[in-house]
Amino acid sequence: MAIQPYPRKGDFLDETSLEPHHYIISKEELRNIIIDAIYYANRKSSRAILNIPDTATDKEIEKQYKKEGSKLFAYFVEYCGDPASTAFQCYKRSYRDVAKEQFHNRTLQKERMNSGWRYQAIAKDAAARSKRFITVSDIGTLEADFNAVIRLRNTSDKLTIYVSVKNRSKTMGGQDWPKAIIALETTAINDRNRDGSYICVFGITMEGGKRTIRRQRMTKIPFSNNTEIWKSDFFWPFFTNMKYDDIVKNVLNVLIDTQQNELINYHIPDELIESFGDSCRKNGLLDEDGYFNDALRLVNLFCGCLR
Secondary structure, eight states, rough: OOOSSSETTTEOOOOOBHHHHHHHHHHHHHHHHHHHHHHHHHHHHHHHHTTTTTOHHHEEEEHHHHHHHHHHHHHHHHHHHHHHHHHHHHTTBHHHHHHHHHHHHTGGGGHHHHHHHHHHHHHHHHHHHHHHSSSEOTTTTTSSSSSEEEBBSSSEEEEEEEEEEEGGGGGEEEEEHHHHHHHHHHHHOOOOOSEEEEEEEEEETTTOOOOOBOOTHHHBSSSTTTTTEEEEHHHHHHSSOOOOHHHHHHHHHHHHHHTSSSGGSSOOOOHHHHHHHHHHHHOOOBBBBBBBHHHHHHHHHTTTTOO
């Protein structure tokens, strides 16, 4: 791929040639960005967990929710642990609370994916609020998670930055990096809305360090002369005018402040919960108010006596 004509210092983008930061995002602005990012990540995680594509229709989504509710009930029965203890823990509790608890247990392994989307959204929205960039967008970015257009200092020239966000470098294996680099740069090359040169960036949001370039093992030649890996100590100040640890501490403060409400939970579709409840009713587990009213019947279910 042709070397892009943006200013460089050695192999890297010369940041001093770009429009600098002039604005510091307020604590209240950052708090709102973080809250929105948590909601966004929770919704996106829920859709991914439930295997719902972005192109699904409302009818298809509703059908999938009901199907996943039945699957959640099957999970509840199969992975109950100690039948007696689980029956005791469910006794006199609402099926809705049990469904949410089971959904969370089933999705614990998705936490990394959730945090990745959270920090992606924080970076994009904070960059947009920072006033450093001409535009920041995640529309039609394909391989990129967002792109940002910045002006070169003392000129009318622009540089478009295509960013793919990862939690850590090890998110991808060594053999995956060349393919990912090619895919991201292909997105940049084929972007008809781009005005000016481009650079591709893999933003590593939770790994200390500055910048690196992926190279072929034997020849040490870069996989791309237009692609850099920006670790957290460079990535966050560049896009947000804040240090990595400041971002994380503010996320922690929001999580602490909101720990008693739905903000930190995955968005669980009501149709899924009701489908779980229907399965409970079919097995005679609930009273008329939707509470588990027969611990012995739960034990029989867990032990296979009702199947």
